[in-house]
Amino acid sequence: MDQPPDVIIGANGFIGSHLYHYLKNKGRNVIGTTHDASIQHASLAYLDLCNPDKSFLEATPAIGNVYCCAGVGVIDECKRNPEKTAQINVHGLLEVLLNMQKKGGKPVYFSGNMVFPGTKSDYTEEDTPKPITEYGKQKLLVEQAIQEQFKQFVIVRLTKVYGMTRGDKSxxxxxxxxxxxxxxxxxxxxxxIAPVYVGDVIETVTELTSQEESGIWHLPGTxxxxxxxxxxxxxxxxxxxxxxxxxxxxxxxxxxxxxxxxNTLGSTKMPLVNRxxxxxxxxxxxxxxxxxxxxxxxx
Ligand SMILES: NC(=O)c1ccc[n+]([C@@H]2O[C@H](COP(=O)([O-])OP(=O)(O)OC[C@H]3O[C@@H](n4cnc5c(N)ncnc54)[C@H](OP(=O)(O)O)[C@@H]3O)[C@@H](O)[C@H]2O)c1
Structure with missing residues (x-):
């Protein structure tokens, strides 16, 4: 049987676009979304998490991994507009994920070190999160909801991710x-900080999604x-x-x-040690x- 398509919510963003091209190059069937209505991109479906219309998946009977690469990551913007940003970063995203769960969609969530207060270095997966920013609080809410409501999931906590493409604003x-x-x-x-290369993030995350295990993994830079x-x-x-x-x-x-x-992370189960x-x-x-x-x- 054909593999069900993976979905990338936010395939036009920094991590999402790298992931989209990586999976496409691997020959995967991928459905990417954008909320930029000006993008006349035949391969990306329109999805606004402020008011998510999930109809683009109506004709898709089954879904594989759902990579969550969309959101407002500007820390001051989350503080300035906590309700609007929570609609995008938390409620809209969870609504879409729960809808896709009915078709087997497995969330792959990009969280980050901001779920920790950052008063010490190298928090591991065993440490208890306690965010100090609104952005970090929103990330933690999604982590908790995914763990409560899904049997199968991958949550990766990233440090600062950098790219190597001119003008990518990293x-x-x-x-x-x-x-x-x-x-x-x-x-x-x-x-x-402990910057991590976007290519390493993507290779590691796609490796994690190919395993059966669900959980939280930390992916810091070296x-x-x-x-x-x-x-x-x-x-x-x-x-x-x-x-x-x-x-x-x-x-x-x-x-x-x-x-x-x-803004560093440690790990007791980091797969990157082998890579x-x-x-x-x-x-x-x-x-x-x-x-x-x-x-x-x-x-
Ligand atoms: N980059 C990092 O250093 C880092 C570190 C830790 C965690 N993360 C997490 O990783 C994920 C991806 O980060 P990124 O750096 O790739 O982010 P990004 O480049 O800012 O991309 C975010 C995407 O979110 C989409 N988006 C914004 N508002 C939306 C809405 N109302 N509805 C639907 N989509 C919307 C945008 O889509 P359009 O372009 O289509 O408008 C944008 O492409 C985020 O959840 C972030 O919190 C990133």
């Missing part, structure tokens, strides 16, 4: 974009440091003038909510080809 590319445009980067010395440490490493690698990188602290950013200090993960140095090397305008700095 950690390193956003800094390079700023420097390329003649701008200055201000980055904080009082927040610790090295941790302050945000400033990473920006300094990148600046050094690309020979950026020191004046274009300014150390800062989180209080200078006037964020609506204090961020966790440690070779991309290192930050390898990422920088790849980024060099994406940003030829800096090439003269290497000569």
């Amino acid at each position: 950690l390193f590319t956003s800094w390079l974009d700023a420097w390329e445009g003649g701008g200055v980067v201000k980055s904080v010395t009082d927040i610790t 090295t941790s440091g302050t945000v400033f440490d990473f920006s300094e490493k990148l600046a050094h690698y690309f020979h950026i003038a020191p004046a274009l990188l300014i150390p800062s602290v989180q209080s200078e950013f006037h964020w609506l909510e204090r961020r966790p200090v440690f 070779k993960q991309f290192t930050v140095e390898q990422a920088f090397e790849q980024l060099r080809a994406q940003y030829p305008s800096f090439e003269q700095t290497f000569n």
Whole structure:
């Protein structure tokens, strides 16, 4: 029998688009959604989690994995508009997941370190979540609902995910974009991160979904440091003038909510230990080809 299609809710986003192309390249039958009505993308179905219309799946008798890549991930936006963002991040998403459950859909949920307060480093799967931000609270609500209402599920908690595609607005590319445009980067010395490459996330998550086991897994990057440490490493690698990188602290950013200090994760069951993960140095090397305008700095 043919495998039922996997669904990617939010196939136009950063992680969702990488996942969509990865699964397609593997020959999987994938149904992706977008809530951008302006996208005339024949292969993506329209779905707005503010008011989810599930009719795009009416003709689909069975569903495989349902990858949850949609949501509002801007931390201050969740604080500013808790009800509207909870409709998208929590209620709308769960409504769609429960609807798909009837057809066998198994949730694969991308959560994150923000379910922890971040007062220490390397929380493991055994630690009790206690979010300090509205975004983290919303992530935890979904985790809890999935665990209560589904027998089969995969929840992965990620740290900061980065890409290596020019203009993808992830950690390193956003800094390079700023420097390329003649701008200055201000980055904080009082927040610790452990960035993980999106390709590693996708390979690991798809591996997890192929197993029978349900549960929560932590997927952190291999090295941790302050945000400033990473920006300094990148600046050094690309020979950026020191004046274009300014150390800062989180209080200078006037964020609506204090961020966790440690945005790292540990794991007692991390599958990545058996896999070779991309290192930050390898990422920088790849980024060099994406940003030829800096090439003269290497000569
Ligand atoms: N990136 C990270 O570092 C990170 C870390 C931990 C956890 N996560 C989690 O991983 C998931 C994916 O993250 P990401 O970085 O890929 O996010 P992203 O690039 O911001 O993409 C989120 C997607 O959500 C969709 N969306 C927004 N509002 C919607 C609505 N009302 N209805 C339907 N879809 C809506 C958008 O779809 P359209 O483009 O179609 O408008 C967008 O593509 C999120 O749940 C996030 O919390 C991410």
